[in-house]
Amino acid sequence: MKTKLITAQYERLGITPFAVDTVLNAEKEVYNKFEELNQMITYNQLKVIEAMQVYRLCDTHFNWQSGYGYNDSGREVTESIFAKVFGGEDAIVRPLIVNGTHALTLCLTGVLRPGDKMLAISGRPYDTLENVIGTAGPNGSSLMEIGVKYAEINFLEDGSFDEMAIEAALKAEPIKMVYIQRSAGYSFRKAVQIADLEAIVKKVKAIQPETVVMVDNCYGEFLDYREPTEVGADLMAGSLIKNPGGGLALSGGYIVGKSALIELIAAKMTSPGIGKECGLTFGQTRTILQGLFLAPTVAVNALKSAILCAKTYESLGYEVCPSSDAYRSDIIQSVKLGSEDKIVSFCKGIQSASPVDSYVTPLPWDMPGYESPVVMAAGAFVQGSSIELSADAPIREPFVVYYQGGLTYDHGKLGVMSSLSQMERDGVLKK
Ligand SMILES: *Cc1c(COP(=O)(O)O)cnc(C)c1O
Numbered sequence: 001m002k003t004k005l006i007t008a009q010y011e012r013l014g015i016t017p018f019a020v021d022t023v024l025n026a027e028k029e030v031y032n033k034f035e036e037l038n039q040m041i042t043y044n045q046l047k048v049i050e051a052m053q054v055y056r057l058c059d060t061h062f063n064w065q066s067g068y069g070y071n072d073s074g075r076e077v078t079e080s081i082f083a084k085v086f087g088g089e090d091a092i093v094r095p096l097i098v099n100g101t102h103a104l105t106l107c108l109t110g111v112l113r114p115g116d117k118m119l120a121i122s123g124r125p126y127d128t129l130e131n132v133i134g135t136a137g138p139n140g141s142s143l144m145e146i147g148v149k150y151a152e153i154n155f156l157e158d159g160s161f162d163e164m165a166i167e168a169a170l171k172a173e174p175i176k177m178v179y180i181q182r183s184a185g186y187s188f189r190k191a192v193q194i195a196d197l198e199a200i201v202k203k204v205k206a207i208q209p210e211t212v213v214m215v216d217n218c219y220g221e222f223l224d225y226r227e228p229t230e231v232g233a234d235l236m237a238g239s240l241i242k243n244p245g246g247g248l249a250l251s252g253g254y255i256v257g258k259s260a261l262i263e264l265i266a267a268k269m270t271s272p273g274i275g276k277e278c279g280l281t282f283g284q285t286r287t288i289l290q291g292l293f294l295a296p297t298v299a300v301n302a303l304k305s306a307i308l309c310a311k312t313y314e315s316l317g318y319e320v321c322p323s324s325d326a327y328r329s330d331i332i333q334s335v336k337l338g339s340e341d342k343i344v345s346f347c348k349g350i351q352s353a354s355p356v357d358s359y360v361t362p363l364p365w366d367m368p369g370y371e372s373p374v375v376m377a378a379g380a381f382v383q384g385s386s387i388e389l390s391a392d393a394p395i396r397e398p399f400v401v402y403y404q405g406g407l408t409y410d411h412g413k414l415g416v417m418s419s420l421s422q423m424e425r426d427g428v429l430k431k
Contacts, residue, residue, distance in 0.1 A: 010417065014352065019420040023413060026311035030324055033307060037300050044222045044296035051084040052289070062286040068278045074285040079276070081289065082244075086221075087230035088256035092266060092276060093240075095252040095284040099384075100218045100239030101128040103253030107237050108132060108177075110265030111212055114147030116176035121166050121200070122192060123154045126185040126216065127370050127394075136371070159190045161200050170207040177212045178204050182228065183219040183330035188321050188400055191329035194224045194231055201232035212261065218242055219330040219386075219404070222299040227256075234258050240288060241385040243299040243331065247407040248291030250284060250382060299331065302387060302405045305412020306333035309403050312416050317430065331387070333403045340364075342428045343393040343401045347377035349422030350391040350403070353415045354379020364395045372396045389415045 010020050061074035069075065075093075083091035097103045104126075112118055118133070130136035134144030144150055153165045169175065180200070182192045201213050215228040215236040221243035228236045235257035240249035255265055266275035281288075310333050311324035319336040322328055337343050347362045357379040364373040372394040380388035386404050389411050393401040403419070406412025423429040 097253030103237040120152040198231035246291035246294035305406035349419035350377035353418035
């Protein structure tokens with residue numbers, strides 16, 4: 001009876017019987033993994049509640065100031081809570097940080113000075129940082145154009161850090177910042193595990209203790225028992241419309257790290273001498289904190305959805321990364337579909353499974369900051385929120401689609417079914 005009701009509902013949402021069967025079969029094979037993940041939710045949920053209690057969060061913290069925003073206790077408590085949850089000395093959490101790129105940019109421009117060297121040890125950073133660093137060529141404002149030196153070291157073939165090259169680079173000259181991107185971004189590789197991060201930070205610090213280790217933590221929050229700043233990273237940043245916003249934050253970014261670094265960054269964010277003391281929250285502390293409260297559950301729902309997506313497409317013979325049984329460190333699931341029409345179909349399916357803009361057809365476009373045209377499915381309550389069910393793909397070889405998010409597991413599951421149904425309907429699915 002119950003099964004019949006659910007099946008009929010899937011049918012009304014345009015899901016084909018083949019998609020229902022394939023996904024339900026895949027689910028049976030990964031369900032045992034979810035138990036372990038539930039424990040992680042428990043741990044991180046308790047950690048968030050503890051921080052809120054320690055800082056005596058109360059109703060008046062949801063009020064806000066006007067003008068300069070001096071002595072905004074809600075803003076200050078919010079930043080203290082983030083610092084505690086992520087194990088940093090201090091934090092910046094602002095709705096006016098417009099996205100993850102902006103939070104990362106503030107870290108880079110806050111710390112790096114002309115003549116300093118930045119060394120990326122997880123390969124080329126995320127697409128939107130190419131213009132910030134200057135690897136996409138001169139634009140008049142990049143770090144390289146003001147005299148910051150930049151070098152990068154790729155991962156080894158097996159996805160691990162190239163320790164020999166890293167060691168050699170650190171022994172050759174002073175490095176102001178070692179930069180690590182935890183998530184895979186738009187590349188077909190695994191995310192960096194917390195244990196591997198811990199080991200490499202130790203190695204770096206052993207050679208150059210003064211080097212600032214900075215982590216792009218986008219998509220990684222609440223997917224492990226420790227965050228990068230709890231295992232030795234000096235600085236990390238991320239977006240509030242990804243994991244730590246829990247789907248509720250309307251906009252914003254966070255930066256957590258050593259107090260001295262946060263002070264330098266705050267001086268760039270507002271002005272030297274003003275730093276963190278000013279800046280309105282526009283009434284957003286309630287949603288930011290309620291989002292943080294939900295984030296451990298939401299992030300893991302997205303993770304479970306990603307595992308289901310991996311298992312489903314594996315069962316159909318596609319190459320996926322990470323594989324369904326891999327240990328994960330971000331919420332991104334990439335599926336190598338191999339052609340433009342397949343990735344567009346996949347994204348159409350995700351879009352049509354969305355609660356918002358479900359009737360819209362996603363098409364590839366030249367998105368600002370990205371190197372190739374990108375097709376994006378994002379029927380989200382918050383524009384561009386990729387902790388909500390979404391998929392995107394740059395239109396380039398080898399035609400990999402990136403699936404992520406799902407505030408609830410059932411929505412993520414519907415998304416996987418819908419992507420499959422759409423590919424089947426468009427006649428591009430190999431069975
Ligand atoms: C999302 C993301 C960013 C920042 O992107 P925004 O769209 O500016 O928030 C940076 N690095 C990684 C790995 C990301 O996933």
